[in-house]
Amino acid sequence: MTQEKVALALLVENNTGVLARVAMMFGRRGYNIDSLTVSETNDPGISRITIATHGEEKVIDQIVLQTKKLIEVRSIRVEDTSAAIQRELLLVKLRTTENxxxxxxxxxxxxxxxxxxxxxxxxIVELTGKPGKIDAFLEVLSPYDIIEQCRTGMTTIGRGSAVMPYDHTENHRA
Incomplete structure (x- = not known):
């Protein structure tokens, strides 16, 4: 069985504690979060969470099923990473000499x-790009003295005009 790296896109109600509930669900079931980004969408009542994780196909399917059960999750999909736009932001501080x-x-x-x-x-250097580009950049910089670095984690959005639907109704789970 091969481990698959995936990006999960979630639309959730923008309520206090929703991120903690999503993260706790992962932790309780032993699923690892490789990276996580959260932001408000164009609808202030809805936030988008992007979770990068990995596992066998069966595990990914289970993650999706368990996440859908959370009451504030309006929509979830596994992004097609070959067709979606993916980006990360890196800030890296290097100790340098003039030479x-x-x-x-x-x-x-x-x-x-x-x-x-x-x-x-x-x-301090700023780089935005696909996760692989960020990794390659850090590898090239590894001979230098990296004092500090921070990465945002992957965020992704599908190409084209298709949008991720979400249920606008108050009680979307019966």
Missing amino acids: QRSRIKEICEIYEAKIVDLTRDSL
Whole structure:
């Protein structure tokens, strides 16, 4: 059995504690969350949660079924990662010498990363891209002294005009 990496897109009611309930459901059942992003949608009453996780197909199916049972989850789908747009944001702070800066700048140009802060002994780089691009960038930077880094986690949206539907009714679960 092969482990599948997937992105789950959820539309949930924008209520206090809904994120905690989703995360607790994963934890109680022993499912791992590789990354998680949350934001309000164009409807302030609805938030979108993107969860990157992995598992065998049977496990992914079980995750979807269990998540659907949460009362505030209006919609869930497994994003087709080959057809969806995926992005992450990385901020990475590097300790640098004057001699290293030009090489780091060349790396940034290749990856289309931006240097957003520069001091005498450090710089901060911002990169947005697919998770694989972020991983490759960090690998190339690994010989340098990475002081600190943070990643947003993957967010994804399907291409084309199709939208993720959600139930507008008050009591959508009978």
